[in-house]
Amino acid sequence: MKNLIRNISILLLICSFWPSQSQTLSGSGEYGFQAMDYMSDSLSKAIDAQVRANSKLLQAKGMLPHNKTSNPSFDWPAKVNAGFPYCSYWGISFFVDHDTNNPNHVLDFNCGSRTYDMSGFNHDGTDIFLWPFPQYLQDQGYVEVIAAAPGILVYKADGYPDHSCIISNQYDNEIVILHSNGIYTYYGHLKKNSLTTKNIGDTIALGETVGKAGSSGASSGPHLHFGVKDSLSHIIDPFTGPCNAGNSMWTIPRTYYTPNVNAALTHSSMPVFNPCPGLETLNLKDTFNVGDTFYCIAYLRDQTIGDTLFMSLTAPDNTVYDWTFIFTISYNNSWVYEYCWYDVTDLPGNWKFTARYKGSSCEHNFVFASPLSTNQLKIAPDDAFTISPNPATGFFRISSKHTEDAGLYDRVGNKIMSLKTNGNYDVSNIPGGIYIIRSSNHAAKIVIQGRN
Numbered sequence: 506m507k508n509l510i511r512n513i514s515i516l517l518l519i520c521s522f523w524p525s526q527s528q529t530l531s532g533s534g535e536y537g538f539q540a541m542d543y544m545s546d547s548l549s550k551a552i553d554a555q556v557r558a559n560s561k562l563l564q565a566k567g568m569l570p571h572n573k574t575s576n577p578s579f580d581w582p583a584k585v586n587a588g589f590p591y592c593s594y595w596g597i598s599f600f601v602d603h604d605t606n607n608p609n610h611v612l613d614f615n616c617g618s619r620t621y622d623m624s625g626f627n628h629d630g631t632d633i634f635l636w637p638f639p640q641y642l643q644d645q646g647y648v649e650v651i652a653a654a655p656g657i658l659v660y661k662a663d664g665y666p667d668h669s670c671i672i673s674n675q676y677d678n679e680i681v682i683l684h685s686n687g688i689y690t691y692y693g694h695l696k697k698n699s700l701t702t703k704n705i706g707d708t709i710a711l712g713e714t715v716g717k718a719g720s721s722g723a724s725s726g727p728h729l730h731f732g733v734k735d736s737l738s739h740i741i742d743p744f745t746g747p748c749n750a751g752n753s754m755w756t757i758p759r760t761y762y763t764p765n766v767n768a769a770l771t772h773s774s775m776p777v778f779n780p781c782p783g784l785e786t787l788n789l790k791d792t793f794n795v796g797d798t799f800y801c802i803a804y805l806r807d808q809t810i811g812d813t814l815f816m817s818l819t820a821p822d823n824t825v826y827d828w829t830f831i832f833t834i835s836y837n838n839s840w841v842y843e844y845c846w847y848d849v850t851d852l853p854g855n856w857k858f859t860a861r862y863k864g865s866s867c868e869h870n871f872v873f874a875s876p877l878s879t880n881q882l883k884i885a886p887d888d889a890f891t892i893s894p895n896p897a898t899g900f901f902r903i904s905s906k907h908t909e910d911a912g913l914y915d916r917v918g919n920k921i922m923s924l925k926t927n928g929n930y931d932v933s934n935i936p937g938g939i940y941i942i943r944s945s946n947h948a949a950k951i952v953i954q955g956r957n
């Protein structure tokens with residue numbers, strides 16, 4: 506059934522539809538936040554030198570295990586802590602730049618341009634940004650930076666401001682871990698005072714929290730810069746592809762794009778993304794009163810042109826109102842919203858907003874409160890009606906226990922014909938599409954297959 510609805514939705518290029526007495530306005534956009542960073546060659550070399558010097562000192566003290574085995578494999582270097590309220594928290598804005606020329610000569614591992622350079626600087630890591638609401642997620646401390654592999658702490662810098670928004674040449678709060686085979690991982694732009702209390706030379710376990718994601722140092726906004734270098738501080742890109750041969754260093758294979766629904770949320774009005782370092786104004790709302798306007802917004806990462814986002818609202822009576830959105834632009838991070846004023850006088854209760862995109866799915870529960878007391882509610886299961894056949898071609902039959910007045914409405918709320926909740930109806934002259942049949946107590950979707 507789900508596939509049928511999906512296929513029909515694509516076929517008819519339905520952008521949105523709603524039951525009667527509704528007004529909708531849909532749209533989308535990209536949050537103009539491309540998390541990036543910078544470090545001058547001299548500053549970068551100074552940190553690398555400190556990393557190697559600390560390692561040498563530890564080795565001299567016999568504090569480094571003899572672990573020159575094979576290269577380590579890396580788990581994802583971040584996670585969320587308990588209480589994180591959304592479906593996911595990250596996207597990738599930039600990879601390692603494999604073109605050593607600069608500026609304006611970029612090449613990522615996939616031979617694409619999801620990387621950057623500047624004069625005298627080639628991006629030397631993977632930038633994992635926080636999304637949605639990067640400033641909010643940073644301030645709440647939801648995103649923990651964790652060791653991608655077990656190792657020894659060999660560098661730690663803390664105390665730098667963590668709400669940086671500009672690219673300049675400055676130190677950041679950073680952790681470096683030494684792993685087997687002399688491979689180092691760098692964790693940059695951490696939140697001030699969030700770093701592990703462990704000291705240089707202490708062991709770090711796989712997945713151990715070493716700090717929280719922030720925006721310290723030369724950073725355009727909250728993100729983790731995850732860097733990998735060898736024993737001589739040569740840059741390693743853990744991703745492999747046509748422009749970076751070799752074996753991937755990820756424990757679980759990582760792809761160039763990882764499309765996902767990071768959040769599906771309801772709002773009282775559109776969120777406001779204030780200029781960095783301002784906190785976003787989320788305008789989240791989960792309980793509405795009858796007649797309230799509300800916004801259903803899906804927050805995504807890695808959406809590409811031509812792909813379809815499926816969104817649906819499930820009413821307390823399990824009626825599903827669904828619609829699709831087809832991307833006309835490729836985005837790293839974006840939102841898609843539907844604005845609705847919806848007369849739910851007869852549908853108070855628990856609703857569910859679902860967004861599905863390329864195999865990922867995210868749900869959000871919200872409530873429409875009834876102005877009526879519970880014993881006045883007119884919800885009665887035996888008021889439900891059935892429609893057959895559905896999809897209908899030429900005619901359909903509607904039946905119920907109680908005959909009521911009802912109407913057939915198109916997706917923008919125009920009443921097409923009057924009905925009773927018992928009877929046979931000729932729809933051979935009605936254009937194909939998705940319609941709503943609505944009585945005083947019940948609403949249901951009907952697909953009418955037009956005749957060519």
Ligand SMILES: [Zn+2]
Binds near residue numbers: 541542629632731
């Ligand atoms: Zn970076």
